[in-house]
Amino acid sequence: xxxxxxxxxxxxxxxxxxxxxxSAILRQLLHSDxxxxxxxxxxxxGCGVGAQTVALAINSPAAQFTSIDISPQSLDQAKxxxxxxxxxxxxxxxxxxxxxxxxxxxxxxxxxCFVLEHLDNPxxxxxxxxxxxxxxxxxxxxxxxHGSCFWHPETDESRKAWQAMIRVQQNLGHxxxxxxxxxxxxxxxxxEVKGVVPLWAYADASAPELLDGGIxxxxxxxxxxxKEQALKLGLIDEATWRQGISDMRRASLPPDGSVFYxxxxxxxxxxx
Amino acid sequence: xxxxxxxxxxxxxxxxxxxxxxSAILRQLLHSDxxxxxxxxxxxxGCGVGAQTVALAINSPAAQFTSIDISPQSLDQAKxxxxxxxxxxxxxxxxxxxxxxxxxxxxxxxxxCFVLEHLDNPxxxxxxxxxxxxxxxxxxxxxxxHGSCFWHPETDESRKAWQAMIRVQQNLGHxxxxxxxxxxxxxxxxxEVKGVVPLWAYADASAPELLDGGIxxxxxxxxxxxKEQALKLGLIDEATWRQGISDMRRASLPPDGSVFYxxxxxxxxxxx
Numbered sequence: 365x366x367x368x369x370x371x372x373x374x375x376x377x378x379x380x381x382x383x384x385x386x387s388a389i390l391r392q393l394l395h396s397d398x399x400x401x402x403x404x405x406x407x408x409x410g411c412g413v414g415a416q417t418v419a420l421a422i423n424s425p426a427a428q429f430t431s432i433d434i435s436p437q438s439l440d441q442a443k444x445x446x447x448x449x450x451x452x453x454x455x456x457x458x459x460x461x462x463x464x465x466x467x468x469x470x471x472x473x474x475x476x477c478f479v480l481e482h483l484d485n486p487x488x489x490x491x492x493x494x495x496x497x498x499x500x501x502x503x504x505x506x507x508x509x510h511g512s513c514f515w516h517p518e519t520d521e522s523r524k525a526w527q528a529m530i531r532v533q534q535n536l537g538h539x540x541x542x543x544x545x546x547x548x549x550x551x552x553x554x555x556e557v558k559g560v561v562p563l564w565a566y567a568d569a570s571a572p573e574l575l576d577g578g579i580x581x582x583x584x585x586x587x588x589x590x591k592e593q594a595l596k597l598g599l600i601d602e603a604t605w606r607q608g609i610s611d612m613r614r615a616s617l618p619p620d621g622s623v624f625y626x627x628x629x630x631x632x633x634x635x636x
Numbered sequence: 637x638x639x640x641x642x643x644x645x646x647x648x649x650x651x652x653x654x655x656x657x658x659s660a661i662l663r664q665l666l667h668s669d670x671x672x673x674x675x676x677x678x679x680x681x682g683c684g685v686g687a688q689t690v691a692l693a694i695n696s697p698a699a700q701f702t703s704i705d706i707s708p709q710s711l712d713q714a715k716x717x718x719x720x721x722x723x724x725x726x727x728x729x730x731x732x733x734x735x736x737x738x739x740x741x742x743x744x745x746x747x748x749c750f751v752l753e754h755l756d757n758p759x760x761x762x763x764x765x766x767x768x769x770x771x772x773x774x775x776x777x778x779x780x781x782h783g784s785c786f787w788h789p790e791t792d793e794s795r796k797a798w799q800a801m802i803r804v805q806q807n808l809g810h811x812x813x814x815x816x817x818x819x820x821x822x823x824x825x826x827x828e829v830k831g832v833v834p835l836w837a838y839a840d841a842s843a844p845e846l847l848d849g850g851i852x853x854x855x856x857x858x859x860x861x862x863k864e865q866a867l868k869l870g871l872i873d874e875a876t877w878r879q880g881i882s883d884m885r886r887a888s889l890p891p892d893g894s895v896f897y898x899x900x901x902x903x904x905x906x907x908x
Contacts, residue, residue: 516816547840548892568819620820
């Protein structure tokens with residue numbers, strides 16, 4: 365169960381709330397081009413608390429989703445969420461993404477979002493996803509890249525706190541800069557890659573709600589999940605950390621605050 | 637003539653070549669949405685060697701362009717370029733962007749690209765551009781943000797060399813991270829801002845020419861223009877610099893290289 369405990373952001377209620385906020389804010393951006401035909405069998409590999417599952421199921425009401433996660437606790441939250449929305453086309457199952465209890469070629473499509481960045485061996489996971497995919501089936505992989513993020517005003521302290529968060533995740537053997545290598549990862553796993561595209565979000569004071577939500581409900585809370593480890597590992601001192609978070613939140617304020625982040629969406633097929 | 641000599645990238649033939657390469661690679665990205673009506677008077681504020689002028693004039697063949705620059709040497713190159721292309725709707729004039737020899741309200745539109753990042757006081761320049769613009773006229777401002785750039789594989793040395801380049805420009809009192817604050821700059825100058833949008837470029841091994849061009853004909857040569865100052869100012873040692881440039885060029889290679897950069901385009905109007 366190592367992978368469960370090494371999910372950097374942890375399993376707190378506050379983190380679940382952050383994931384739902386993030387999903388609500390990013391739904392249009394991440395999911396607008398993701399829809400599956402009626403009757404198709406879709407695997408969501410690593411559904412977590414179901415933050416993406418809702419959008420997936422609503423966008424493709426006649427597809428049949430199987431959403432797996434290694435964490436029973438997360439699956440319980442995901443189930444409750446889906447039921448509360450009256451969604452009926454999702455089946456949940458506890459499973460290890462590196463050794464899934466499905467036959468070869470079981471699914472028409474695979475969807476994986478914000479998962480590869482948290483794995484010891486993302487290529488092995490992609491190979492396993494390819495195994496359970498039918499020949500000709502597609503994979504859609506969405507991952508962020510924390511090295512893509514910048515904000516204004518950007519102080520030394522806010523940059524140092526952000527970098528400390530990146531180091532904490534790297535220290536777990538995971539890759540918070542994985543977005544930029546999604547293309548080679550998919551190629552390496554043996555997929556025929558259709559393309560990798562950036563899905564960016566930018567906000568300035570002309571969109572004060574997005575600016576506030578992006579910073580105060582996604583980025584700063586995400587940084588907070590790394591604080592304890594960052595201090596424990598000596599990656600940053602507490603005074604700098606506090607100043608850094610405070611400066612990051614300052615970037616959410618009009619008239620001059622702004623923020624940019626990009627995710628990457630890769631689409632690929634399994635050859636015949 | 638201070639501003640002439642403090643153009644960070646210098647005035648060499650090699651730099652002119654870089655600017656033309658950059659323009660050719662980025663033309664579709666930067667100019668596809670920029671077109672002016674027949675008969676309109678457009679000021680290009682800071683045309684340099686004419687790298688953007690060609691695209692502007694070709695996209696709006698019936699508009700009348702006045703392209704100014706502080707450097708007579710750059711203007712000579714721009715003139716030669718425009719003549720070589722058979723373009724006839726551009727008039728060049730040597731002028732200081734902070735004190736232009738034009739009456740109030742002389743132009744229907746202003747276009748400024750890759751200029752504000754090199755000025756001591758970009759807000760003052762924008763106010764001067766607003767002065768020569770007619771009420772109801774538009775400004776289109778395009779600026780990069782060097783803090784937006786990342787690549788794979790990204791080594792410590794390549795990041796340090798890139799950061800040293802940023803520091804050289806900041807040391808001149810200019811802002812290579814200006815893209816992220818284009819919105820507040822336009823607001824501060826008194827424009828009615830319609831919006832600021834990222835114009836991103838991403839390349840991986842699926843687009844080997846763009847990947848090679850982006851790194852070996854734009855980014856690495858741009859870094860080279862800062863080398864002498866970076867070493868002189870003690871921002872980096874020569875061994876780290878050399879390794880950094882070499883590592884940056886490595887990111888241009890298949891199968892796993894990738895690169896991302898974003899510019900920002902702001903559009904705004906002068907109120908009545």
